[in-house]
Every structure is written in structure tokens, then in C-alpha cells.
Amino acid sequence: MLNYVYQLITPKTISVKYEDVEVENQVIVKPEYLAVCHADQRYYQGKRDAKILRKKLPMALIHEGWGRVLYDATGTFNIGDKVVMIPNVPGDTQNDIIYENYGKGSSFLSSGKDGFMRETVNLNPDRLVRFEGIDERIAAISEFVSVGMHAFHRFDVIAHSCKKRIGVWGCGSLAFVVSCILKKKYPASKICVIGRNVNKLNQFSFADETYLIDDLKDDFEVDHAFECAGGEGSYYAIDDIIRYINPQGSVVLMGVSENKIPINTRDVLEKGLTFVGCSRSGREDFINAVDFMKDFSVQRRLKSIIYETEPVKDIADIHRVFSVDMNTDFKTVFKWEV
Amino acid sequence: MIFGAILAGGTGTRMGIDKPKQFLMLGEKPIIIHTIEKFLLCEKIDQVYVGIHPDWIDHAQDLIEKYIKIDKKVILVPGGKDRNSTIFNIVDAIEERFGESEEHIVVTHDSVRPFVTLRIIEENIAAAVEFGACDTVIGAVDTIVVSEDGKMITEIPDRKKMFQGQTPQSFRMSMIKKLYYDLTDAEKSILTDACKICVVRNVPVKLVRGEVSNLKITTIDDMKMAKAMI
Numbered sequence: 001m002l003n004y005v006y007q008l009i010t011p012k013t014i015s016v017k018y019e020d021v022e023v024e025n026q027v028i029v030k031p032e033y034l035a036v037c038h039a040d041q042r043y044y045q046g047k048r049d050a051k052i053l054r055k056k057l058p059m060a061l062i063h064e065g066w067g068r069v070l071y072d073a074t075g076t077f078n079i080g081d082k083v084v085m086i087p088n089v090p091g092d093t094q095n096d097i098i099y100e101n102y103g104k105g106s107s108f109l110s111s112g113k114d115g116f117m118r119e120t121v122n123l124n125p126d127r128l129v130r131f132e133g134i135d136e137r138i139a140a141i142s143e144f145v146s147v148g149m150h151a152f153h154r155f156d157v158i159a160h161s162c163k164k165r166i167g168v169w170g171c172g173s174l175a176f177v178v179s180c181i182l183k184k185k186y187p188a189s190k191i192c193v194i195g196r197n198v199n200k201l202n203q204f205s206f207a208d209e210t211y212l213i214d215d216l217k218d219d220f221e222v223d224h225a226f227e228c229a230g231g232e233g234s235y236y237a238i239d240d241i242i243r244y245i246n247p248q249g250s251v252v253l254m255g256v257s258e259n260k261i262p263i264n265t266r267d268v269l270e271k272g273l274t275f276v277g278c279s280r281s282g283r284e285d286f287i288n289a290v291d292f293m294k295d296f297s298v299q300r301r302l303k304s305i306i307y308e309t310e311p312v313k314d315i316a317d318i319h320r321v322f323s324v325d326m327n328t329d330f331k332t333v334f335k336w337e338v
Numbered sequence: 339m340i341f342g343a344i345l346a347g348g349t350g351t352r353m354g355i356d357k358p359k360q361f362l363m364l365g366e367k368p369i370i371i372h373t374i375e376k377f378l379l380c381e382k383i384d385q386v387y388v389g390i391h392p393d394w395i396d397h398a399q400d401l402i403e404k405y406i407k408i409d410k411k412v413i414l415v416p417g418g419k420d421r422n423s424t425i426f427n428i429v430d431a432i433e434e435r436f437g438e439s440e441e442h443i444v445v446t447h448d449s450v451r452p453f454v455t456l457r458i459i460e461e462n463i464a465a466a467v468e469f470g471a472c473d474t475v476i477g478a479v480d481t482i483v484v485s486e487d488g489k490m491i492t493e494i495p496d497r498k499k500m501f502q503g504q505t506p507q508s509f510r511m512s513m514i515k516k517l518y519y520d521l522t523d524a525e526k527s528i529l530t531d532a533c534k535i536c537v538v539r540n541v542p543v544k545l546v547r548g549e550v551s552n553l554k555i556t557t558i559d560d561m562k563m564a565k566a567m568i
Contacts, residue, residue: 001375002452002568004551016551018453018568020365020372024407028379030456070379070456071408079381119455120379313457313547338457 001028004119004338006318007058011046014315017058026122027072029083033140034065034116034312035333036325038230039256043110044322049258060114063087064143065336066131067121076125083128084142085121086286089113100282101150108280117318119338129286134293138302140333141177145302146281146289148177151226151252152185153285154276159224159250163189167244169237170228171195171204173330174254176305178226179207180298192222194240196233200329203304213240220244230255235262242267250274305330311337339442340463341432341511342377342386346370346398346449347417347424358394359555360449361401365568369555370398371405372452378408380459383445386410387431389417389424421530422518429515442511443467446532450555451505453567459506461546466508469544473533475501476548504548507533517541 005017021028040061042048048056066084069077077083091105100106109115131139166189168179175193183191183206190208194216195201201210211220213236223246229237234257241251242264251273268275281289292298309324310317312334325332346360360370370388377386390398395414402412415431417424425446432442443466447454458474465472478500484493509532517535518526529535536543555564 001379002372004455018551020367020568022407023375068381070381073407073409119457338455 001120005060005114006117006315006338007060007114008043009058011044011053012319014318015058016315021120021122023071023073023122025073025124027074027077027083027125027128028070029067029085029121029123029128030070031065031067031085031116031118031121031336032082033136033333034062034336035140035144035331036062036321037064037144039063040110040115041322041325047258056112059110059112060117061110062115062117063108063110064141065116066136066139066142067116069128070120072125074125077128077130081130082132082139083130084139084286084290085116085123086127086129086283087115087143088280088282089127090282099150101280117336126283129283129290131290134290135299135303137306137308137333138293138299141302141306141331142286142289142293143281144173144331145177145181145293146285147254147278148174148181149288149292150281150285151178151254151278152181153288154278155224155226155250155252156185158274158276160248162223165190165192165222167192167194167222167225167241168207168228169194169225169241170230170233170255171197171200172228172230173305174230175226175228176204176330177302178228178254179204180301181292182226183207184292184295184298194237203330206301216240216244221246222249224250224252226252226254228254231257238263242271242273245271245273247271248273250276252276252278254278307332309334311335313337339384339436339439340382341428341442341444342380342383343425343428343444343446344370344373344377344386344388344449345417345421345424345446346388346390346394347421348391358391359561361394361397362555362561364452364555364564367405368401369452369564370449371401373447373449373454374402374412375406375408376452376454376456377445377447377459378406378410378412380456382460382463385413385432385436387413387415387428388449389415389428392416422526422532422535425532426515426518429511432511438512440510440512443508444511444514445506445508447506448554451552452555452564453549453551453553454506455549455552458546458548458552462506462508465544465546466510469542470510470513471508471533471536471541472544472546473507474504474546474548474552476504476550476552478502501545503531503533504552504554507531509536513541
């Protein structure tokens with residue numbers, strides 16, 4: 001079958017690649033709702049290193065979304081099933097010790113391989129998770145939620161048991177989702193969100209405490225922390241975390257920065273801190289995310305950070321989506337109708 | 339029910355080759371196989387029919403068995419002497435098996451347009467259900483010039499109102515069948531396009547947005563273009 005693949009060939013230039021897709025041993029999925037990630041926006045705007053752009057483009061963007069099963073040669077799904085698509089492609093070295101998203105040889109759709117901006121997406125059945133009972137627009141950000149679930153899981157395994165106060169640095173979509181998960185998973189903990197933008201902070205109505213970064217008092221403290229700032233903000237967030245965290249706290253690093261960041265190692269050593277790098281997610285995290293999102297109170301919260309723009313029917317609409325996303329505070333989702 | 343009717347009744351005379359163009363290889367598969375596969379994947383289509391020139395039915399069956407891995411049935415029907423008679427051979431075969439119904443929709447498509455998209459097929463179905471008939475078109479890029487004698491310009495219409503017709507063309511089956519069988523033999527020989535039958539009988543035909551890439555592979559140059567695309 002001939003498939004349409006909408007590739008970014010150079011920043012802000014989309015072109016269609018036509019590819020012959022084999023259906024054997026694969027599940028054919030028609031993407032229905034997709035969501036924009038900062039990583040896609042950085043490729044689209046050309047804000048990645050020129051060397052990286054040369055290496056990874058042309059490539060179809062978008063790695064967040066769900067679709068409907070059109071055909072399944074493996075017999076795992078029924079035609080019409082709604083499935084969340086997993087962009088992580090595990091390598092051959094998969095084992096029980098290393099999570100699939102960190103395994104050597106693993107790859108990622110929309111980072112070197114074509115993402116979900118295709119007429120149909122062909123995946124192995126284990127790269128799909130069936131779902132029901134989740135609002136279609138909210139299901140579009142399942143991958144994003146799975147990243148939060150992965151971070152929660154790693155934190156839960158590593159952090160010591162005193163979790164009276166957990167700090168989340170950042171006030172964007174990632175901080176929102178992580179805070180939302182932490183609030184549900186640790187109802188007895190105080191979730192403290194520290195950000196730069198008062199309007200965005202106001203969205204965190206469920207958090208126990210919110211602060212602008214300049215307003216933190218000297219006696220502010222947390223037992224553990226999540227860094228969800230990313231970009232230029234990562235340096236300030238990590239520096240603050242090291243200052244305010246209690247001894248032997250765990251710090252989960254989640255924000256992506258293009259530049260190297262100086263870290264106050266003297267205080268890291270003195271406090272005996274544990275730093276955990278978290279990126280992407282695997283099948284288990286997707287299953288947990290879908291389960292988590294079935295809760296209607298969770299859906300109501302997530303809905304507050306979703307902005308749905310008009311459906312995408314052609315290449316001009318793809319450009320519109322990335323333009324709209326530049327002015328969206330949180331997550332941009334859209335129906336894929338090419 | 340919704341039926342796909344893929345039209346492959348031609349014998350390839352325009353391309354000047356020894357087999358119908360729909361059987362030429364495009365990438366790893368014959369053109370017609372790509373087209374059939376797209377229709378088979380459309381979940382809204384209940385049954386796919388293919389109208390094939392009688393001399394090539396066995397060959398087409400062999401190709402379907404060899405290349406199509408999608409576990410859905412494709413029914414082959416002998417093509418007629420022209421495009422419309424192939425369509426109505428398929429309509430007859432559908433009604434023989436599934437009976438007559440006001441609800442039946444037929445999505446007719448050239449077998450030599452393998453780049454058709456699921457969106458185009460689905461929008462055809464939706465338009466045929468709502469309006470009774472639809473045609474797939476793209477806006478004209480070149481200025482269209484009308485000449486009555488082929489020598490001098492008679493008229494240059496406003497390009498914004500000009501479109502190029504593609505396929506699919508989709509219809510409520512009972513409606514198009516009634517229109518067709520009401521035509522005289524003389525009209526049938528002139529009205530070779532099913533949408534034109536609707537237009538001359540004042541039946542509204544909805545436009546569905548096609549794709550420039552949904553090209554019809556008719557000439558050697560078209561084939562070169564299609565090969566270059568993949």
C-alpha cells in the first residue's frame with residue numbers, strides 16, 4: 001500500500017514522501033488525534049544544532065497521539081480499536097535490568113525515524129496500547145503522561161520514604177503532568193510548584209503551594225524535587241533545588257537543555273543527593289498512563305492544559321499547527337485528517 | 339452498505355505496451371495492487387469489487403493472491419465495453435449478491451490512481467451519503483482555454499471556477515443506476531463520465547478535494563513520474 005509521509009525536510013518546510021508499506025506482521029493504524037511536543041517544535045523551528053538537523057532530517061514529526069486500527073495481520077487487535085501509539089522502538093539488547101527507553105540500540109519515532117505525521121502508521125503490536133473511556137483530545141497526550149509515569153516510577157523506586165514535601169520546578173506542561181501524578185500517587189505529600197510565570201502557576205490549582213522563583217524564602221525546603229524547567233531555566237532550577245532540598249533527597253531531572261549546565265557539586269556531595277535522569281517512556285509506562293487517565297478527575301485536570309486547534313487536512317494546516325503552538329501556554333492537540 | 343468499485347477494464351492501448359497499464363509494476367507491486375490495498379484498508383468500505391477486462395481476469399486473480407496479504411475478499415467482475423458499462427456490471431454483481439437498497443453507496447475509482455488517500459475515499463463516502471453524488475477534483479493550476487474549433491480561442495474562463503476531475507466518483511447506487519438506464523444509447527455513447535450523467539439530469543454533485551499526487555498513470559511519462567515519487 002502506498003502511504004503518505006509528511007516530512008520536515010528543512011526547518012519550516014514540509015514535503016510528502018510516498019512509501020510502499022508492507023502489512024505483514026504489522027498493525028496498520030490511522031492516526032486520529034496528535035499533540036505537539038517541544039522537541040517537534042525545536043526541529044520545526046530549526047532550533048536544534050545544524051549537525052543534528054542534517055543527520056535527522058528529512059523526518060516526519062510528532063510522537064504523541066493515538067489512532068484507530070485499520071488492519072492487524074497479527075490478530076492482536078480488532079479493526080476500529082482505539083490505540084495509543086508508542087514511539088520508542090526497543091533495540092536488540094533489551095533486558096530486565098535496563099528500561100527499554102534507555103537500552104542501547106533503541107530508537108525513537110520523530111527523532112531520526114518518521115514520527116506519526118503519516119497517512120497510516122505501521123507498528124508492531126507491542127507498540128500499541130488499547131484504550132477506552134478517555135476523552136479523545138486528552139488521549140492525544142498519553143505519551144506525555146507516560147513520560148510522567150516513568151519519572152514517577154523511577155522516583156518511587158529510588159527516593160527515600162520521607163516524602164512530606166515534594167518540589168516541582170517549572171510551570172509548563174511537563175511540570176503540570178508530573179505534579180498531577182504526584183498529587184494522586186502521594187496524597188499525604190505537599191506538592192510545591194515553583195515557576196516563573198504567574199498565569200501558568202495559577203493553572204496548578206491542585207498543588208498545595210505555588211511560588212514564583214523570586215519569592216522563595218530562605219527557610220523553604222523540600223524532601224525531593226523534580227526539575228521540569230528545561231532550556232535556559234534548567235540551570236536556575238537545578239541550582240535552586242540543590243539550595244532548598246533536604247539531605248539525601250532525590251532529584252529527578254526531566255527538562256531538556258541544548259547547552260551544558262554547571263552544577264554546584266560541593267553542595268550535592270555535602271547533602272548526599274541522588275540525581276536521576278529521566279527521558280521518554282516504555283510500554284509499561286504507557287499502560288500505567290492509560291490506566292491513570294481513565295480517572296475522570298485526572299481527565300478534568302489534564303483537559304485544562306489542552307488547546308485543540310482546527311483539524312489538519314493538508315500541509316498548510318501543519319504549518320498553522322506549529323505556529324499556533326508557539327502561542328499556546330501548554331499542549332496543542334489536533335485532529336489528523338489528511 | 340458501502341462498496342468500492344475499482345475500474346480496470348482498459349487494455350492499455352494509450353501506453354502502447356503489451357499489457358494493461360494497471361498491471362505494470364510500481365515499486366514492488368503492480369499498480370492495481372496498491373490501489374486495491376488502499377480500498378481494503380478503508381474500514382468504511384464493506385466490500386471491494388474490481389471490474390477487469392475479461393481477458394485479464396485470471397491474471398488479476400493471480401496477482402491478488404500473490405501480493406495482497408490483507409485478509410479481506412476482493413470480488414472480480416468482467417468489465418464492459420466502456421467505463422460506465424464496467425461500473426454497471428459491478429452494480430449488477432453487487433445487487434445480485436447483496437440485493438437492491440436505497441442505502442447502497444458505490445465508490446468508483448480508476449485502478450491506475452494508486453496514490454488515492456484514505457481521506458479522499460472517506461470524504462467521498464460522506465459526500466455520497468449526504469448529497470447522493472460526488473466527484474473528486476483539484477483546482478486548475480493552468481489557465482483553461484476553450485476553443486470550439488481547436489484553432490482559435492473561443493473563451494478563457496475564470497480559473498478560480500475551473501477544476502480538474504480525478505476519481506473516486508461516488509454515488510447512491512439506486513440513483514445512478516436509474517439515471518443510467520434512462521439514457522438512450524446515443525446519450526450513453528456521449529456521457530462516458532458518470533458524474534456528467536448526474537449533471538445533465540440536474541442531480542447535484544458535491545466536490546471532494548483531491549490531491550495533485552492522486553495522478554492517473556496513463557502514459558509512459560506518468561509512469562516515470564509515479565516511479566520517481568516512490
